[in-house]
Amino acid sequence: MDSTALKNLQDNCTCLICSDFMEDPVTNGCGHNFCHACLCLLWNDLKDTFCPVCQTHLPQRSLSRNHQFRNMIEIIRLLPKRQRKRKRQEEHTVCQKHDQPLVLFCVKDRDVLCTKCSLSVEHQGHYTCSIKKAGSYHQKVLKMSIESVKWGVKEAEEKLALQHRRVLGLRKKTEYQKKKISYEFAQIKLFLQTEYEACLNEININELVSFSELNGYLETLSDHVSTAKDLLKEVEGIHEASDVILLTSTLTAYHRLQNLKYPKPWSFRTEQYGLSLPPQYSGLNRIIKKFQTDVTFDRNTAHPQLVISEDRKSVFYKEARQCVGASPQSFHPWPALLGCKGFYSGRQYWEVKVGDKPRWALGVCQARFSGDWSNWPSGFWAIGRHTENGYVTYGPMRTEFLPVVQPSKIGIFLDYELGELSFYNMNDRSLLYTFRNSFPGTLWPYFYTGTDSEALEILTHPTPDTGSYQVLGQFSQHI
Template identity: 80%
Template sequence: MDFTALKTLQDKCTCHICLDFMEDPVTTRCGHNFCYACLNLFWNDLKGIIFCPVCHTCFPQKSFSRNYQFRNMTEIIRLLQKKRSKRKRQEEHSVCQKHDQPQILFCVKDQDVLCTQCSLSVEHQGHYTCPIKKAGSYHRKILESAIITFKCKVKQVEKKLALQHRRVLELKEENEYKKKEISYEFGQIKLFLQNEQETRLNETYIEELMALSELNGYLETLSDYVSTAKDLVKEVEAIHEGSDVTLLTSTPRAYDRLQNLRYPKPWSFRTKQYGLSLPPQYSGLDRIIEQFQTDVTFDIGTAHPQLVISEDRRSVFYKAAKQCVCASPGKFHFWPALLGCKGFHSGRWYWEVKVGDKPRWTLGVCQAHFAGDWSSQPSGFWAIGRSTENSYVTYGPTRTELLPVVQPSKVGIFLDYDLGELFFYNMSDRSLLYTFRNSFTSTLWPYFYTGTDSESLEILTTPHQTQIFTWF
């Protein structure tokens, strides 16, 4: 039989995944053949797009057909291969070139094939020898075990290959998403800049109209002054050239008019200086969080008596049960609120608070460390809060209503003490809620109002820990 043709048929009947004869062969739409189990295992590892392991042709769904011709051909080739292997092993006995005898023994120590006379020589004296058939059977088993192990490793590599193909697709999808995200972010910045440009141009146009109106009025005033001054000069010159009697009788009046003619006040106009200041969500909110995030915890000494604070002092909620608590000048008594343990008198600081779906809450900073005298809103207080279901307001120099597009469940607070700026962010959509600008002159303390519902208010500046609640 032509063994080259047999080798070609063996290659045709080999699975591209396990590299062994195909078991229960199946054919894909693109014409490639695999073991049924191998193809199923390969496709089960994929998520999303299904593709051929050989040509990577994509399929909308798992689709293949049984190939009974290949199954029959594989069985025939296996029988031919067994017959060929048996005949080959029978013809394997070679002749010793030294003694011209068949080599039928195997030296275990030297791993060498010997004839009978070689096994009796001094070189192999005392060495263990056994028949070639026995040694071949033993080593064939070892080799078969090694082949099985190696095939397992090959399958593992193929699985990793399939995984890498899947990761390539995932990487492409991830990069596409990032590109869309970047395009969206820059689109928002362009929209902001466009609106900012239109606003500034309109302000400049209105400023120009007002300046021109004032300037025209000033020019009319100057023209009236010049006209009056010229008439007065002519009148005085006429008096000067007249008779002595006219001069003496008219001079006091003319002199008085010259003295009382007032020069118009100088007109001045200063144009407004415009500087572009991007909102923090466009200028690196992540960098603000990374660089200035600080560890804020609740101050138990300022907490309202009906507030329950966690052991790590990062979570608090209101409980309706009344408590007999001794009066303290540092505690809130008029509403459920408390302050943070850490005060700020310089630098930049950022912290986050989870408000969830609480119907009422207020967050901010204040200048008063001792809360007992707060029977009404104190001065030196800057905060925002939720007052009703859909109403958000600011507390400070002025009261302003906020209309966030997305209801905030987490609020980020960034304090730039030295610049006198306090920013509030809606971390649900990373938008800017409100900005306070003020000249801070004393230590500021984080302020928290919980409302009278039972849902907790949580500080999220550090990883959340198991909460153990105690009364204070």
């Protein structure tokens, strides 16, 4: 006989009170089987009787002999002892309170009980089952938990291995970046050393040329002084001579005095020396390449007298109105508009061609507002041209500034997290102005066109002009 089938058969023939094969098996009213003596002994001191397994109330104490179980048990007793000893090998722990085997399990309290414990007040009404049944159920639950934990451990190990690979990759990348930075700064150092030596050499050459010119001038000036002294001595002699000599020599003396010319003054002007960084070392070039963003005009915010191109990259002011009713979001009463896309994080760069417009303003604003041009609300940062040679900042403070080179193209770089908004003159690659502020909310690109007919144009693919960098500090300002 199969060992599993035999074990199940032995379990079904075992009394749940004494944990041994049932002697004189009886069946109670709820259908559970016990030894007749075990059940009578259990109910001996109880007024109300319950089933030890399912706690069913049995007031009549009705029992019926189970002849089938008795015959089955007799057959099992005839089996070889080594086969039926397996059940007996499992020793049951004895209840310390009632000195009976622990054969039941309270599901609610999660405690093992003997039959008398199951009928006590603490567990009255609680669902109990055999230890075997509860153990089988919890074995399945525990097996599922073990499988889940194994799967979790396997997944964690895979993630750990992945993180180790990432750490190695990060280390390699970091080492590469260190080598790259070291190489770049070595090149910069070499470039600066070469520029330094070239500047010193040029200064020395100019110094030698200047000293040579100065020495020649000094010789010319010395000869002139000698000639002037000789002529002065001669004229003084004529002045002291007789009238005949004075009259006969005066014309010659006048002629020589009039023809005496002073040498041209020698002028010395110190040359201005500056540093021109090559394009590959330009922080601005990296900004343009990495953070270039596509900005277009928003028609809904445009003043009614502004004409916008089909690609929404160009706009100009026209005297005749374009539409009868203006959008409630438009910047009435002055000609201005916003970009279609707002920025609330990250870094963005865009470039605008202003040409020779007499008035313009570029920047960002916090919200789509309207108001008085002379009294800007908070949440507005811009620069603009307001007179022929006058440029001004609009924002927390109004500051006037004068660029060295008049700009026709303006580069705008926004670093939202850093709280910086920078404006560049793309004609000479110089920094015009930087706002430093904690930006609240979404920022929208702002454009004021003025009332002239020249267009304001957003450059889709900027082609920066080559030129010198006037401040070495701009080299890596935003990198």
